[in-house]
Amino acid sequence: SQQGEEDPQALSIQEGENATMNCSYKTSINNLQWYRQNSGRGLVHLILIRSNEREKHSGRLRVTLDTSKKSSSLLITASRAADTASYFCATAPNTGANSKLTFGKGITLSVRP
Amino acid sequence: DAGITQSPRHKVTETGTPVTLRCHQTENHRYMYWYRQDPGHGLRLIHYSYGVKDTDKGEVSDGYSVSRSKTEDFLLTLESATSSQTSVYFCAISLDGASGANVLTFGAGSRLTVL
Numbered sequence: 001s002q003q004g005e006e007d008p009q010a011l012s013i014q015e016g017e018n019a020t021m022n023c024s025y026k027t028s029i030n031n032l033q034w035y036r037q038n039s040g041r042g043l044v045h046l047i048l049i050r051s052n053e054r055e056k057h058s059g060r061l062r063v064t065l066d067t068s069k070k071s072s073s074l075l076i077t078a079s080r081a082a083d084t085a086s087y088f089c090a091t092a093p094n095t096g097a098n099s100k101l102t103f104g105k106g107i108t109l110s111v112r113p
Numbered sequence: 114d115a116g117i118t119q120s121p122r123h124k125v126t127e128t129g130t131p132v133t134l135r136c137h138q139t140e141n142h143r144y145m146y147w148y149r150q151d152p153g154h155g156l157r158l159i160h161y162s163y164g165v166k167d168t169d170k171g172e173v174s175d176g177y178s179v180s181r182s183k184t185e186d187f188l189l190t191l192e193s194a195t196s197s198q199t200s201v202y203f204c205a206i207s208l209d210g211a212s213g214a215n216v217l218t219f220g221a222g223s224r225l226t227v228l
Contacts, residue, residue, distance in 0.1 A: 031214050042203055042219030043156070050214070088155065092215050098144065098163060099215045100171070105155035 004032075004089040004104030012110040019076040021107045023089030024069075030094045032065055033101065034074045037086045046087075047074075079111045116140040119204050119220040127228050132191040134223045136204030138184075144207035145187040146171075146217065147179065149200040156203065162187055194227045201225075 007022045023032070031050045035043040049056045049065045049072065056063050062075040076083055086108050090101040117138045126132055136145060147159040148171075158171030160179040168179050176198060180188045191198055201224050205217040 033214075033216065035217075040222075042221050043205075043217070045216050045218070048214055048216060090217075095214060100146075100158060100161065101215060101217060102158075103148075103156040105153065 004091050004102060006087070006089055006104045006107045008107060009105070010108045010110075012112065013079055014112050015079060015081055017079055019079050019083070019109055019111070021074045021076075021087055021109070023072045023074070023104055025072075025089075025091050026070065027091075027093065029067075029091045030099065031092045032063075032072050033090045033092070034061075034063060034072075035088045035090060035103075037088065037106070039085070043088060076109075079109075081111050081113045083109060084111045085109060117204060117206055117218055117220045119202075119223045121223060122221065123224045125226045125228065126194055128195055129193050132194050132225065132227075134189040134202055134204075134225070136187045136189070136220060138187075138206050140206055140208075140218075141184060142206040142208065143184075144215075145181065146205040146207070147177075147187070147189045148203045148205065149173065150203060150222075151200050159189065159202075191225075194225075196227050199225060199227045 004025045033048045034046045037043045047058045049063050060077045065072045086106045088106045090103045092099040120135045146161040148156040150156050157173045162168045162181040178190045201222045203222050204220040208216045
């Protein structure tokens with residue numbers, strides 16, 4: 001079964017608006033990551049937040065983590081048409097390169113020009 | 114997708130035939146992974162490798178085998194392809210981020226259709 005579940009499954013917004021995507025998970029984690037996938041391409045890592053962190057920023061991205069609720073949110077501010085893609089959360093149960101990531105099913109974001 | 118290439122990018126085959134997908138990396142990373150991506154399922158781990166000749170099963174390993182004879186190459190083999198193995202297959206390598214977090218770099222994918 002999937003560890004991460006994204007919500008909503010699909011999101012359509014106007015360019016310039018903010019996009020908020022949510023991810024819930026079931027078991028304890030060491031870190032949670034967000035990836036983007038453009039159509040026909042591989043996934044690209046966006047941002048990572050550790051279990052002892054509550055918020056991280058990277059450019060127009062803001063991610064929050066609430067371990068008590070086992071949930072995370074990814075906010076993309078001032079969206080652009082180029083942000084149109086699928087977004088996936090992935091959870092890691094522990095640290096290190098041997099920690100297998102479990103991915104959610106993804107959110108399809110469409111940004112209308 | 115710099116540093117990681119998958120081949121072939123597209124393949125159509127018939128049920129019962131063997132298929133091998135290749136993942137090649139130039140980053141000298143120890144960890145390599147094979148995932149499959151299907152609508153409604155997201156990405157699911159098939160097999161992974163933690164070194165030359167060191168491999169282990171993932172969530173959906175039935176019907177697949179892997180081999181890693183060199184650091185740079187990780188092969189995924191379908192001994193006898195079935196229609197349920199029609200999917201997009203992604204290889205990934207592990208980049209140790211700050212403090213050792215497992216951050217993945219993905220290849221561009223291999224689309225396999227089994228008729």
